[in-house]
Amino acid sequence: MDFNLIKPNNLSFPRKCLINFLMGSLSVLSLEPINFFVVLFFTIPIYIFNFDALNDEKNFHSRKIFFIKCFLLGMSFGYGFYFFSLYWINIALLIEIEVYYLLLLPSLLFVPLALSVFYGLSTLLLAFFYPRNITRIFIVAIAWTISEYLRISITDFPWAQIGHSLIYINTILQIISIFGELFLTTLTVIIFSLPLILILNKSPELKYTSLLTSLFVLLGIITFGLSRPGLLEGKTGNIEINIIQPNIKQTDKWDRELAQVNLNKLISATNEMLNNKEATLGKRYFIWPETATPYLINENLQITSDLAKNMSSKDYLLVGSLRREGGAVNNQSIYNSLFMIDWRNKIIGKYDKNKLVPFGEYLPFSHLLSKLGFLNFEQLSGNFSNGQGGMTVLDDDLIIPHVLICYEIIFSEFLHSYNQKTNFILNVTNDAWFGRSSGPYQHFSMSILRAVERGLPVVRVANTGISGVIDPFGRVIIKSKLNTEYYNKTILPQKTDITFYTKYGYIPLFSILLLCFLLIYYSNKKLISKNKER
Numbered sequence: 001m002d003f004n005l006i007k008p009n010n011l012s013f014p015r016k017c018l019i020n021f022l023m024g025s026l027s028v029l030s031l032e033p034i035n036f037f038v039v040l041f042f043t044i045p046i047y048i049f050n051f052d053a054l055n056d057e058k059n060f061h062s063r064k065i066f067f068i069k070c071f072l073l074g075m076s077f078g079y080g081f082y083f084f085s086l087y088w089i090n091i092a093l094l095i096e097i098e099v100y101y102l103l104l105l106p107s108l109l110f111v112p113l114a115l116s117v118f119y120g121l122s123t124l125l126l127a128f129f130y131p132r133n134i135t136r137i138f139i140v141a142i143a144w145t146i147s148e149y150l151r152i153s154i155t156d157f158p159w160a161q162i163g164h165s166l167i168y169i170n171t172i173l174q175i176i177s178i179f180g181e182l183f184l185t186t187l188t189v190i191i192f193s194l195p196l197i198l199i200l201n202k203s204p205e206l207k208y209t210s211l212l213t214s215l216f217v218l219l220g221i222i223t224f225g226l227s228r229p230g231l232l233e234g235k236t237g238n239i240e241i242n243i244i245q246p247n248i249k250q251t252d253k254w255d256r257e258l259a260q261v262n263l264n265k266l267i268s269a270t271n272e273m274l275n276n277k278e279a280t281l282g283k284r285y286f287i288w289p290e291t292a293t294p295y296l297i298n299e300n301l302q303i304t305s306d307l308a309k310n311m312s313s314k315d316y317l318l319v320g321s322l323r324r325e326g327g328a329v330n331n332q333s334i335y336n337s338l339f340m341i342d343w344r345n346k347i348i349g350k351y352d353k354n355k356l357v358p359f360g361e362y363l364p365f366s367h368l369l370s371k372l373g374f375l376n377f378e379q380l381s382g383n384f385s386n387g388q389g390g391m392t393v394l395d396d397d398l399i400i401p402h403v404l405i406c407y408e409i410i411f412s413e414f415l416h417s418y419n420q421k422t423n424f425i426l427n428v429t430n431d432a433w434f435g436r437s438s439g440p441y442q443h444f445s446m447s448i449l450r451a452v453e454r455g456l457p458v459v460r461v462a463n464t465g466i467s468g469v470i471d472p473f474g475r476v477i478i479k480s481k482l483n484t485e486y487y488n489k490t491i492l493p494q495k496t497d498i499t500f501y502t503k504y505g506y507i508p509l510f511s512i513l514l515l516c517f518l519l520i521y522y523s524n525k526k527l528i529s530k531n532k533e534r
């Protein structure tokens with residue numbers, strides 16, 4: 001096939017943007033719950049071909065116009081990608097439509113627009129250096145990775161990365177224990193663009209070197225991925241995890257008339273699991289989800305008194321609940337918390353959520369927004385206070401989890417100080433806000449990333465959504481279906497040794513990306529010099 005036939009040189013710029021929008025939209029099929037990653041073999045190369053065509057026209061534009069077109073071309077891909085991958089955000093607004101109705105349309109249109117700026121930035125970076133041979137796919141991969149890192153750092157919202165399409169390819173996934181989640185973006189661009197561009201690209205320059213290098217690296221990643229799960233072969237733990245997912249609708253959760261009914265559902269399920277005693281040598285954890293009950297547990301411990309009577313000294317109840325500090329109502333601080341309760345019905349551990357959800361649990365730029373009189377912004381925010389650090393306990397010898405509440409689990413670089421006494425990550429959440437959408441599926445899949453990155457099993461307990469247990473290699477041990485009552489138990493998998501990524505973060509990844517860029521830059525510069533001499 002003639003490469004020139006598939007280059008969109010003859011298309012107008014708006015049509016190029018439309019193609020990119022369609023490619024971004026179709027790329028969403030690679031994410032949960034569809035996981036049709038094969039689509040990326042077409043969408044990413046077409047994205048690159050589209051930029052090829054624009055780059056070929058750069059001499060016909062002023063530098064300023066060329067930069068603007070580069071930026072808009074990237075944004076169009078990003079807008080399609082985020083518009084369809086993050087639609088579920090608006091489902092949460094529909095639950096309390098009478099409060100959030102003015103935010104519905106802006107959220108639907110402007111959230112994808114704001115995030116797509118970073119895709120525009122990635123193509124803008126390409127405008128400065130873009131070799132017209134096979135090595136451009138590596139430059140695209142580096143630019144894409146940098147823009148994703150900037151997006152996460154600036155917006156504090158790492159959801160919907162193109163690299164998440166590789167989460168369920170477990171052999172490849174193991175490499176993030178060394179380089180972290182962002183390396184999946186680098187790999188995704190290279191893996192899915194290389195075949196088609198290799199076939200259709202006429203230029204032989206650096207073609208075979210690039211192919212052999214890519215195959216060598218991929219072979220190394222696969223070898224590592226196949227060998228890593230053998231690290232814990234034959235090792236088992238002795239901590240029993242009991243998941244209580246009550247499946248309470250968001251509209252029922254805070255209904256005063258249903259409060260006792262909902263609480264009884266949790267207590268009844270927990271009592272049944274407490275009485276189902278098998279030969280467990282170690283501790284048993286019984287875990288309720290985020291804000292499991294509207295009652296403030298630390299002020300109403302009589303709620304769990306009957307449960308405590310059935311608990312042994314090796315049993316612990318972990319309960320998601322709000323808590324408050326301060327005297328007068330208008331001066332109180334409210335926290336989204338998790339409590340650990342022992343067999344004496346005594347609170348022996350507490351964690352306050354550190355990272356709060358913007359507009360849901362706190363109001364960003366509250367002083368500024370409160371001056372806008374047409375909308376009561378205070379009403380749109382939970383006005384929660386954020387905690388500091390990990391779970392505090394009264395017993396120093398107690399093995400405690402790294403507790404992450406709700407969307408804290410989606411942050412690659414966020415984990416409380418690594419404590420060797422910690423055996424697992426505990427994520428309690430309430431995904432009832434997002435109904436039967438892709439949101440809960442994607443939320444669960446990001447728990448898999450944290451397990452592999454940190455070498456720690458993840459226990460996930462949702463009010464409704466998807467609960468489960470994931471081993472430190474990202475393999476799902478048990479898992480609920482979406483929006484069902486789910487009461488199950490399993491033995492907690494063992495953790496691995498502290499991972500390379502936990503020790504060094506993203507420093508090794510960006511060092512390697514810098515080195516790769518320099519090699520590509522000087523290889524192409526040398527190639528240009530040779531061609532001039534001919």
